[in-house]
Amino acid sequence: MLKQIEGSLGIAEAVALCRPGAVCAYPISPQTHIVENLGKMVKTGKLQDCEFVNVESEFSAISVSIGASAGGVRAYTATASQGLLYMVEGVYNASGLGLPIVMTVASRAIGAPINIWNDHSDSLSQRDSGWLQLFCESNQDALDTHIMAFKIAEEVGLPVMVCMDGFVLTHAFERLDLPSQEQVDQFLPPYEPREFLDPKEPISMGGMVGPEAFTELRILQQRKMHKALPIIERVTKEYRELTGHHSGGLLDCYNCDNADVKLIIMGSTVGTAKDAVDELAKQGIKAGIISLKAFRPFPYEALRAAIGDTKNVVIVERHFSYGARGILYPEVERALRGTGAQIHTAVCGLGGRAILGSTIKDIVNYSLNNKFSSEMTWFDVDTKLINSYLKDTEGVTLPEGPLPEDVLMDTLQKVRA
Amino acid sequence: MLDAIKFYQTGSNTVGNRLLNPSMRAVQASSDRPNTLISGHRACQGCGEALGARYAIDAAMRATGGQLMIANATGCLEVFSTPYPQSAWRLPWIHSLFGNSAAVGSGLAVAARVRAKKAGNTNVPRVIAQGGDGGTTDIGFGPLSGMFERNDDVLYICYDNQAYMNTGVQRSSATPPAARTATTQLVGEEPGNDWGKGKNVPLIAMAHGIPYVATASVADLKDLEYKVEKAMSFHGARYIQILVPCPLGWGSASGSTVTVARLACETGFYPIFEAEYGKITSVRKIRQQQPVVNFLKLQRRYAHLTGKKADPKVLARVQAMCDDNIRSFDLLGDEIPETMPVAVQAHERSHEI
Amino acid sequence: MLQIRLHGRGGQGVVTAAEMLSLAAFLEGHFAQAFPSFGSERTGAPVVAYARIDDKEIRTHEPILEPNAVVVQDKTLLGAIDVFAGIDPQGFAIINSAEPAEVVVPDLVKKLPAGHVLTVPATDFAMQKIGRPLPGAPMLAALAAATGVFALESVQKSFQSRYPGKVGDANADTAALAYEYIMNLKNGGNNA
Numbered sequence: 001m002l003k004q005i006e007g008s009l010g011i012a013e014a015v016a017l018c019r020p021g022a023v024c025a026y027p028i029s030p031q032t033h034i035v036e037n038l039g040k041m042v043k044t045g046k047l048q049d050c051e052f053v054n055v056e057s058e059f060s061a062i063s064v065s066i067g068a069s070a071g072g073v074r075a076y077t078a079t080a081s082q083g084l085l086y087m088v089e090g091v092y093n094a095s096g097l098g099l100p101i102v103m104t105v106a107s108r109a110i111g112a113p114i115n116i117w118n119d120h121s122d123s124l125s126q127r128d129s130g131w132l133q134l135f136c137e138s139n140q141d142a143l144d145t146h147i148m149a150f151k152i153a154e155e156v157g158l159p160v161m162v163c164m165d166g167f168v169l170t171h172a173f174e175r176l177d178l179p180s181q182e183q184v185d186q187f188l189p190p191y192e193p194r195e196f197l198d199p200k201e202p203i204s205m206g207g208m209v210g211p212e213a214f215t216e217l218r219i220l221q222q223r224k225m226h227k228a229l230p231i232i233e234r235v236t237k238e239y240r241e242l243t244g245h246h247s248g249g250l251l252d253c254y255n256c257d258n259a260d261v262k263l264i265i266m267g268s269t270v271g272t273a274k275d276a277v278d279e280l281a282k283q284g285i286k287a288g289i290i291s292l293k294a295f296r297p298f299p300y301e302a303l304r305a306a307i308g309d310t311k312n313v314v315i316v317e318r319h320f321s322y323g324a325r326g327i328l329y330p331e332v333e334r335a336l337r338g339t340g341a342q343i344h345t346a347v348c349g350l351g352g353r354a355i356l357g358s359t360i361k362d363i364v365n366y367s368l369n370n371k372f373s374s375e376m377t378w379f380d381v382d383t384k385l386i387n388s389y390l391k392d393t394e395g396v397t398l399p400e401g402p403l404p405e406d407v408l409m410d411t412l413q414k415v416r417a
Numbered sequence: 418m419l420d421a422i423k424f425y426q427t428g429s430n431t432v433g434n435r436l437l438n439p440s441m442r443a444v445q446a447s448s449d450r451p452n453t454l455i456s457g458h459r460a461c462q463g464c465g466e467a468l469g470a471r472y473a474i475d476a477a478m479r480a481t482g483g484q485l486m487i488a489n490a491t492g493c494l495e496v497f498s499t500p501y502p503q504s505a506w507r508l509p510w511i512h513s514l515f516g517n518s519a520a521v522g523s524g525l526a527v528a529a530r531v532r533a534k535k536a537g538n539t540n541v542p543r544v545i546a547q548g549g550d551g552g553t554t555d556i557g558f559g560p561l562s563g564m565f566e567r568n569d570d571v572l573y574i575c576y577d578n579q580a581y582m583n584t585g586v587q588r589s590s591a592t593p594p595a596a597r598t599a600t601t602q603l604v605g606e607e608p609g610n611d612w613g614k615g616k617n618v619p620l621i622a623m624a625h626g627i628p629y630v631a632t633a634s635v636a637d638l639k640d641l642e643y644k645v646e647k648a649m650s651f652h653g654a655r656y657i658q659i660l661v662p663c664p665l666g667w668g669s670a671s672g673s674t675v676t677v678a679r680l681a682c683e684t685g686f687y688p689i690f691e692a693e694y695g696k697i698t699s700v701r702k703i704r705q706q707q708p709v710v711n712f713l714k715l716q717r718r719y720a721h722l723t724g725k726k727a728d729p730k731v732l733a734r735v736q737a738m739c740d741d742n743i744r745s746f747d748l749l750g751d752e753i754p755e756t757m758p759v760a761v762q763a764h765e766r767s768h769e770i
Numbered sequence: 771m772l773q774i775r776l777h778g779r780g781g782q783g784v785v786t787a788a789e790m791l792s793l794a795a796f797l798e799g800h801f802a803q804a805f806p807s808f809g810s811e812r813t814g815a816p817v818v819a820y821a822r823i824d825d826k827e828i829r830t831h832e833p834i835l836e837p838n839a840v841v842v843q844d845k846t847l848l849g850a851i852d853v854f855a856g857i858d859p860q861g862f863a864i865i866n867s868a869e870p871a872e873v874v875v876p877d878l879v880k881k882l883p884a885g886h887v888l889t890v891p892a893t894d895f896a897m898q899k900i901g902r903p904l905p906g907a908p909m910l911a912a913l914a915a916a917t918g919v920f921a922l923e924s925v926q927k928s929f930q931s932r933y934p935g936k937v938g939d940a941n942a943d944t945a946a947l948a949y950e951y952i953m954n955l956k957n958g959g960n961n962a
Binding site: 357 | 789792793796797801802803804805806828829830831832833835841
């Protein structure tokens with residue numbers, strides 16, 4: 001059914017269609033509207049056989065979810081930023097226990113300095129948490145991905161984090177097509193866990209494992225991640241056939257045929273970038289967009305196929321790793337090893353700085369004009385602001401325009417003695 | 418509250434079964450005992466926690482007809498009972514983290530209710546969350562208070578051995594003053610744990626107004642069983658804190674766990690009481706009052722209070738703490754305190770050494 | 771694609787107005803998008819919200835820097851921030867004021883085509899019908915009247931679906947007043 005609603009309400013409706021048994025809520029912007037709406041649905045009876053638990057922290061939000069999931073019901077929660085970090089111990093625990101919890105991360109920067117706006121540093125801080133991490137490019141994609149996430153989580157036996165850009169998507173009021181309850185029931189069968197805590201068949205979960213078996217359990221966990229790749233593809237196919245929605249998948253290509261440069265992007269920037277490359281196409285500039293949906297497990301083969309023989313590849317990263325470079329870069333390089341592709345990272349859009357169509361065009365032109373001089377370059381930088389600090393304290397300044405990492409490092413050699 | 422016991426064996430102060438009517442007898446090895454925490458686990462000799470858990474959980478199993486699940490915090494109880502691939506638990510049991518067993522318990526209770534409702538089943542499994550004093554009074558305190566405040570249908574059992582024993586005997590907020598731990602060593606001008614610190618979680622639990630709060634000890638297993646069964650007769654959040662001596666951490670003999678626990682009660686060091694909806698309903702009276710030194714001298718964690726070099730002023734202060742408990746809880750009289758007792762820490766903080 | 775930027779102050783329903791604008795367009799079968807400027811602003815602070823209307827899927831999520839229409843719900847913002855920044859030379863501006871546009875924003879009147887800069891006493895209308903200073907519905911109705919891109923009825927229906935009952939109806943009545951006011955102005959009536 002078509003509705004003109006806020007992204008968060010769309011997610012709440014999608015989660016409700018999946019018939020969760022437990023929804024845990026702790027307020028943090030920008031995910032809060034999702035759980036508020038779910039709480040309302042439980043209270044009005046629209047969402048039945050579900051309990052809504054107002055917990056006292058994110059740590060308890062994930063912990064109640066762990067208990068509910070271990071107790072044999074679908075469990076859902078949502079968080080962002082500091083909240084995700086506050087629950088980290090439970091995040092790792094949930095995947096180690098193999099509990100198919102679904103959690104929305106309404107991606108937001110991490111402080112200090114405190115910042116409520118969007119970037120991907122919260123979700124990517126959980127790169128090694130053992131959760132599947134699926135990124136969404138639009139509210140329709142996010143809505144559909146949540147429904148697929150329950151099925152994927154339950155088939156794989158691991159929790160799934162659905163990452164959608166905070167505010168940009170969660171607070172955007174857009175046209176959304178909600179599948180019917182009958183469609184979702186057909187797609188997602190009632191939850192029948194293989195193992196759960198049941199007095200009829202008592203099991204112990206979460207025992208202590210020593211060096212004699214720990215590696216082997218980790219290998220089995222890694223195997224589940226490998227298994228997840230084809231499951232994501234199959235579930236996506238089933239869902240697309242059922243609804244006609246072109247959502248989900250490991251990745252998605254736009255304008256990629258004969259593209260001279262391909263941009264790898266996660267999240268809501270993809271839509272903005274599609275419009276931008278359409279405008280570039282009118283000027284005869286051929287740029288393609290690869291919307292990377294699955295970050296964990298990482299679709300190395302699918303990405304290699306999507307890049308094909310394109311030689312210019314730029315990863316638009318809304319995050320970076322302190323003291324290192326882009327977080328996606330090593331993954332992309334691994335995927336493209338031996339292809340001879342030139343790979344660069346463009347960092348932009350941190351802490352809610354809007355990534356504009358013009359940003360995307362700048363990145364494309366920078367690449368096609370062979371201007372990338374460093375593995376990583378910062379775009380849309382207010383150089384004056386940095387210089388006003390560096391000039392006074394260290395007597396150095398940075399040039400205007402995109403800032404290559406090597407130029408930033410060079411300033412260390414020029415520091416006033 | 419159980420009937421008062423009128424006969425004791427001279428010397429040991431123990432109560433022989435033959436002196437009790439059959440319904441009052443503790444049944445160690447009855448054939449119908451559930452043995453929920455089965456033998457073969459790896460607890461130390463004389464472990465108070467293993468003893469307390471065995472009696473508490475079996476009592477809960479009896480009270481629920483076996484419809485019981487446990488969420489266990491990280492700690493000795495978890496480590497000694499479930500070394501992969503073995504488990505000493507004969508009921509559904511989960512260990513998640515150190516600080517979240519109350520919240521995991523809440524989640525289990527949600528799942529049990531939702532599943533039972535969907536299946537049209539009225540027999541909903543009950544939930545116990547449990548942990549040591551560190552997992553309860555310190556790191557798990559936020560989730561514990563949240564579970565209390567929501568009045569979730571969970572019985573939380575704290576096995577209180579007054580320090581972080583699993584990690585090697587470090588101080589917790591349940592460690593009593595002057596006690597030696599690895600982080601409050603017997604050195605300096607005020608050896609052992611600081612005075613005027615610590616928190617009284619049973620009283621804090623009462624302040625949440627939850628249906629049932631009790632303290633118990635492994636010195637009186639019948640009382641413990643009674644309290645667990647009583648707790649299971651309520652729905653909503655409940656809290657039982659059991660004093661479980663740790664021979665390793667306390668420096669007491671493995672064979673004297675029950676004796677040490679009994680002296681903790683008989684000296685006023687550890688008041689045993691029950692409360693319903695924020696109001697005390699029963700107090701376990703001291704049978705034969707003992708000076709606190711009789712409790713302290715069995716434990717090396719208090720070695721500095723009993724030897725030749727002992728500072729009598731510090732010993733007097735520990736005794737004063739016990740006396741404060743005796744007054745606050747009326748441990749020697751016939752009354753039940755009308756108002757909530759003041760935490761003993763408040764008395765300590767107002768004393769000068 | 772029509773891009774509209776709405777300015778106002780926290781508490782005036784600026785974000786709601788953008789959402790209702792997108793809903794009105796949706797009800798007419800268009801694709802539409804609305805989003806706030808994502809601030810943590812409190813009551814009384816300047817607030818910006820955006821709306822887009824198109825006949826195909828709206829993919830971009832960038833803020834609107836070059837609006838085809840600017841809606842100013844609070845006249846006191848005019849001296850404080852450049853609310854008309856980036857406005858399309860053929861664009862529209864609707865300002866909440868009882869005074870004529872030539873008095874309120876003389877420079878803008880000269881810059882944009884005749885009849886594209888309009889004022890409407892939206893707060894007065896809101897006080898009459900709703901009893902609270904919520905100028906969202908009349909401002910949208912004025913935009914509808916000025917541009918003809920969507921109908922008054924759609925604005926009314928969007929508020930009535932969000933606020934069923936008296937509040938929605940009062941908003942609808944307020945919208946009608948503003949719509950008539952602008953139509954009268956455009957036709958050279960008494961308000962002109």
